[in-house]
Amino acid sequence: MASAEWYLPQDRYFDPDPAQRRVAVELYESVARLPLISPHGHVDPRLFADENATLGSPTELFIIPDHYIFRLLYSQGIPMEDLGISRADGGPVSTDYRKIWQIFGDHFYLFRGTPTGVWLADELDAIFGVKTKLTGATAQAIYDELEAKLATPEFRPRALYDRFNLEVLCTTDAATDRLTYHQAIRDSGWHGDIRPTFRPDAVVNLLTPGWRKSIDTLSEVSGITVDSYAHFIQALEQRRAFFKMMGAKATDHAAETPYTQELGYSDADAIFQRALHGQATAEDARRFTAHMLMEMARMSVEDGLVMQLHPGSIRDHNAMLFQRYGKDMGADIPQATEFTHNLRPLLNKYGNDTRLRLIVFMLDEATQARELAPLAGHYPAMRLGPPWWFHDSINGMRRFFDRVVETASIYNTVGFNDDTRAFASIPARHDLWRRVAVNWIAGQHVRGIVDLDDAREMALDLAYRLTKRAYRFED
Amino acid sequence: MASAEWYLPQDRYFDPDPAQRRVAVELYESVARLPLISPHGHVDPRLFADENATLGSPTELFIIPDHYIFRLLYSQGIPMEDLGISRADGGPVSTDYRKIWQIFGDHFYLFRGTPTGVWLADELDAIFGVKTKLTGATAQAIYDELEAKLATPEFRPRALYDRFNLEVLCTTDAATDRLTYHQAIRDSGWHGDIRPTFRPDAVVNLLTPGWRKSIDTLSEVSGITVDSYAHFIQALEQRRAFFKMMGAKATDHAAETPYTQELGYSDADAIFQRALHGQATAEDARRFTAHMLMEMARMSVEDGLVMQLHPGSIRDHNAMLFQRYGKDMGADIPQATEFTHNLRPLLNKYGNDTRLRLIVFMLDEATQARELAPLAGHYPAMRLGPPWWFHDSINGMRRFFDRVVETASIYNTVGFNDDTRAFASIPARHDLWRRVAVNWIAGQHVRGIVDLDDAREMALDLAYRLTKRAYRFED
Amino acid sequence: MASAEWYLPQDRYFDPDPAQRRVAVELYESVARLPLISPHGHVDPRLFADENATLGSPTELFIIPDHYIFRLLYSQGIPMEDLGISRADGGPVSTDYRKIWQIFGDHFYLFRGTPTGVWLADELDAIFGVKTKLTGATAQAIYDELEAKLATPEFRPRALYDRFNLEVLCTTDAATDRLTYHQAIRDSGWHGDIRPTFRPDAVVNLLTPGWRKSIDTLSEVSGITVDSYAHFIQALEQRRAFFKMMGAKATDHAAETPYTQELGYSDADAIFQRALHGQATAEDARRFTAHMLMEMARMSVEDGLVMQLHPGSIRDHNAMLFQRYGKDMGADIPQATEFTHNLRPLLNKYGNDTRLRLIVFMLDEATQARELAPLAGHYPAMRLGPPWWFHDSINGMRRFFDRVVETASIYNTVGFNDDTRAFASIPARHDLWRRVAVNWIAGQHVRGIVDLDDAREMALDLAYRLTKRAYRFED
Numbered sequence A, B, C: 001m002a003s004a005e006w007y008l009p010q011d012r013y014f015d016p017d018p019a020q021r022r023v024a025v026e027l028y029e030s031v032a033r034l035p036l037i038s039p040h041g042h043v044d045p046r047l048f049a050d051e052n053a054t055l056g057s058p059t060e061l062f063i064i065p066d067h068y069i070f071r072l073l074y075s076q077g078i079p080m081e082d083l084g085i086s087r088a089d090g091g092p093v094s095t096d097y098r099k100i101w102q103i104f105g106d107h108f109y110l111f112r113g114t115p116t117g118v119w120l121a122d123e124l125d126a127i128f129g130v131k132t133k134l135t136g137a138t139a140q141a142i143y144d145e146l147e148a149k150l151a152t153p154e155f156r157p158r159a160l161y162d163r164f165n166l167e168v169l170c171t172t173d174a175a176t177d178r179l180t181y182h183q184a185i186r187d188s189g190w191h192g193d194i195r196p197t198f199r200p201d202a203v204v205n206l207l208t209p210g211w212r213k214s215i216d217t218l219s220e221v222s223g224i225t226v227d228s229y230a231h232f233i234q235a236l237e238q239r240r241a242f243f244k245m246m247g248a249k250a251t252d253h254a255a256e257t258p259y260t261q262e263l264g265y266s267d268a269d270a271i272f273q274r275a276l277h278g279q280a281t282a283e284d285a286r287r288f289t290a291h292m293l294m295e296m297a298r299m300s301v302e303d304g305l306v307m308q309l310h311p312g313s314i315r316d317h318n319a320m321l322f323q324r325y326g327k328d329m330g331a332d333i334p335q336a337t338e339f340t341h342n343l344r345p346l347l348n349k350y351g352n353d354t355r356l357r358l359i360v361f362m363l364d365e366a367t368q369a370r371e372l373a374p375l376a377g378h379y380p381a382m383r384l385g386p387p388w389w390f391h392d393s394i395n396g397m398r399r400f401f402d403r404v405v406e407t408a409s410i411y412n413t414v415g416f417n418d419d420t421r422a423f424a425s426i427p428a429r430h431d432l433w434r435r436v437a438v439n440w441i442a443g444q445h446v447r448g449i450v451d452l453d454d455a456r457e458m459a460l461d462l463a464y465r466l467t468k469r470a471y472r473f474e475d
Helices: A018-031 A058-062 A067-075 A097-106 A115-127 A139-150 A157-163 A180-188 A211-222 A229-245 A265-276 A282-303 A319-325 A344-350 A366-376 A394-408 A423-446 A452-470 B018-031 B058-062 B067-075 B097-106 B115-127 B139-150 B157-163 B180-188 B211-222 B229-245 B265-276 B282-303 B319-325 B344-350 B366-376 B394-408 B423-446 B452-470 C018-031 C058-062 C067-075 C097-106 C115-127 C139-150 C157-163 C180-188 C211-222 C229-245 C265-276 C282-303 C319-325 C344-350 C366-376 C394-408 C423-446 C452-470
Strands: A036-038 A166-170 A250-255 A306-311 A358-360 A382-384 B036-038 B166-170 B250-255 B306-311 B358-360 B382-384 C036-038 C166-170 C250-255 C306-311 C358-360 C382-384
Touching: A018 A423, A018 A452, A036 A423, A036 A452, A058 A097, A058 A139, A067 A097, A067 A115, A097 A139, A115 A423, A157 A166, A157 A423, A211 A229, A211 A265, A229 A265, A229 A282, A250 A282, A265 A282, A282 A306, A282 A344, A358 A366, A366 A382, A366 A394, A394 A423, A394 B394, A394 C394, A423 A452, B018 B423, B018 B452, B036 B423, B036 B452, B058 B097, B058 B139, B067 B097, B067 B115, B097 B139, B115 B423, B157 B166, B157 B423, B211 B229, B211 B265, B229 B265, B229 B282, B250 B282, B265 B282, B282 B306, B282 B344, B358 B366, B366 B382, B366 B394, B394 B423, B394 C394, B423 B452, C018 C423, C018 C452, C036 C423, C036 C452, C058 C097, C058 C139, C067 C097, C067 C115, C097 C139, C115 C423, C157 C166, C157 C423, C211 C229, C211 C265, C229 C265, C229 C282, C250 C282, C265 C282, C282 C306, C282 C344, C358 C366, C366 C382, C366 C394, C394 C423, C423 C452
Parallel strands: A036 A166, A250 A306, A306 A358, A358 A382, B036 B166, B250 B306, B306 B358, B358 B382, C036 C166, C250 C306, C306 C358, C358 C382
Antiparallel strands: none
């Protein structure tokens, strides 16, 4: 492949039909420069705690931390070690960042037609000014260019926060986290709005590796000795209050399934005691997680934190990979998920209460039109999160709009989440959402489904206003 | 939002590509004014029994009886009481119809991009001549206009039946119904063709609230004392004969799953006796429903009534809502459905017999290409119903055509069902189907898949002829 | 319907948008005349063993052996006997091929919008030069034309092999097959490249009718007395070595589910002994199949044969049909399939080993984006087969590209399989794939997702190179 001038059309992701494209372009103009709200993601708050923090080398920025990228290289037989991924046993891995970048350039054709491919093209162009297409032939020159830019103050995280036009950025933090970096950001007097999110999975899921240790930490940080279910609940309430005081607007909960079921106090305490003694079974853990989702909904009714639920991923599917490199290595695989029956206990108890705001995400698209849109189109407490993870893509978004809106209305959805740990990819991800959203609205308009006034309102709603409202940033 | 002149383009729902649109428009012209056949729906026959019956106030016509509408308002936190929905406990609800209509106008933006939104726009324009868009600002003026029109003879149900160009309208009636209103229509000498449909769910599903009482009614209306399974079967056969004499062409069956399985006589009778004594279990009910689907197929083989099966909805998902307001309150939620194994006993026994015509509907679109199209593309007795309920929409229809036709052929589908209780929405629903169908056919033509002669035949088939044939209106 | 001149546009299956169509046409030009690689199918090798073999009469060529065709005629109530399908009991069936063809012509409208319809139109035009549309009115004239052509040397299989521009054609053969016809082809010195594929289902699935007899045949052909699990494994290894010597590049495995699980030796042997004594249970068979998939993966690691897995079809769903006419009668129905958990044991043991190449096919499209793309986008050993059977169609392919590529990349897919027993349909099937593929790529390009250089590479990859690489024809 020739190292052609990079091709990134201004009207990308829009349908080719000229009438639809004209409307899409007009709508896009009205939303393209709106501030970005990032209500859920995994950016490290440390990046903002120190005004001199940097993003590291190109390889450290783009490849080593990004399982979207290295999983595809691995799928084609490239060893993880060659990509600089650390081994749990401390075995040797490549530290030659230029060579790793070369491998990436040699195989960048693998990303043709993938979200990662278009995000990266956008980042290189819009943020770094790289106008050459990444290939094996251009890899080293691009590395030079990136390395030079990353060393300048303009590419420090705080500078980029402003340049990205971020209005607020929420991180994801363990229930036991002392939020030291968030405190440091506050103390620094910097104007950026970085907020924590309360994620208690590690103490709620009794089978999480290190659970017992996390409970001890929970005792420490909360000042409540967690020796019973009652104290466990008290400690969680204490942590939620602390997170809220530190600016949190939401909680977040992962689970293999969205199963919810309330336990009586003695049942819950008995399971908790077994867990404290290292005797909890898989069934104990399953029931306890189901119960704690109910408890979290109750606490959200009381403290107003928005409750996010991310179910359906089987984590660390590849045992060898997990053992050798740890978690988040690109081997999390979705499974079929059932919502209609699983969420019923929670929705029956709290779903009619507008103090609860429950945002449900999905990895099983078959549930969108079948279960989730009908549920969100009825229960006042429920909203649908945007396409997540594998579905955070042009086609994933198109399918989401096609399958969800007719039953749930866009007003039971919540705009966009970038859900990323790759800080530099945030503008590209939001821009892709905005483009796909306005293109979909334009398609509705040229088919006579919505008039132009409505189309304009919908564009503002999907690009900005729904997120702000859903996560209660207006309150 | 401004109260702009209402925007309802002539070529709505067609793809924007000029070549495809040209063909779609031509095909639409050939079917737009064909008579409407409504083989399955829930319109109240009482509307036609008295020539002076009226449709009530705008709020009584459009909002209070239509769970498509109030469920979405409820999902955004508007109390059911504020919308005039009666409470089972007789608690106070709004009876200020103008105020309810105002709430509707204020929130009509919620319906952007929904089928309800486009049906209502079409109804207001085409039936009522309202040329202003419904918003908070225009709500009262539109109410005035509607109220005035509804008071005129032109807006009585019988007049609208003619204006709608209905050829036949089938209602849905309990097995125990004496069909008094149908008899009154016949006695009146009116030319309209209103036919009943036999729906025995309330006596077949042993766990239906009030089942025991329904059995007593069945004894009364059939003149057969239903004290055994044998007499139950006889009574059902008697009722089917009565319905057929009253013009019925079809039966209809709802079930949580399409599970079918034949019981021996003594098994069936033992379950029936337990039910009579209030001792039937959930498993009894499950097996009995599965068995009765087999029996209904047998009776259809014998009497020629078309058998409709509507599986997969979990009724009254929201316990509080059901308790407070009753059933059909917008809280029925679909679940994943399995057809390949569940229908096998029925299809193995009766599926090769062309005297049976089994029309299967689905709420789980994942089964369309996977299970239903292959089944309908093989068994002579089976046909596929059109997209149902949440999927009776532009996207639902498009997905149906995309997933079903390649394997099953349009000739194993049955045209359109409006399946509505909202009489005034019937023309809008059929028109939407016809538009989406011809647009899909036009898409096939401009892609060189079918020639123009075939496209023209397919348009007539999908818009009119398939329904007439499938429900045996030609016999 | 009039017997119009047949309409088969040059730019068929491309989107109507002029910009997209222009790119699609350019890409199509670059791949339309590339050789065909047919790595998996069911053509009878006998057709090539004798240089004078013929394809028979039009009815014997197009209707009697093709369950895609007669299942749809049967679904509309046409008896199998009238279509010339032999009965197992030797009962009378039509042998009047002209009359059968007439029935086909009379009902060819059923195939509007189906893959069979467009394949057949293409075959009649491109291979047989028939320029008239098949209808009841034209059926006899077309029969004459076809009959005359089929009698000429140009329409013998070997001549067509060259005319079709086939580079290689793989058949599917039982593990116990002596590959006599393959040997005859080799002995004949003919230049065509016909290769066997190792399919051991009949000896691996303990409940296959005639299993015990197949084991005896396995003993005979392998020279190893299969009286234990150990000898069974040895015999299979012997057969694989023989197939490989005869040119095989791959194995093929069907299973109701993709369940995999390793048994200990004594477990496996105990089940095998029960099977030898006619005492294997359904659970035995299920576990044994799961175990043998693991064993087949192990052998593929060792001998390099590509492993193909075709799960999810319930064979012979219609008991009457199976009893009366045998298997492969158009009554195989897919079921929901689970891959994430079922494949985990196999992928955990062998999925990180690039010596294994596991190609997974699917009939449950809901798994494409949810399970299969994430799995193939991670495990180095795994690739995704193209849309199979009911999904080998314009829409099936479009859905496949839409759902799979963003997560798995086209580089974890394997190009096209025609998977057909209808030799004459091979060019039409590959042409349809190439057209749909380039149209999809053109759609990516006009949406600014891939530049033109990438689009050109992707076209060559999907049309030819990926298949060659995936099946190791380059080795």
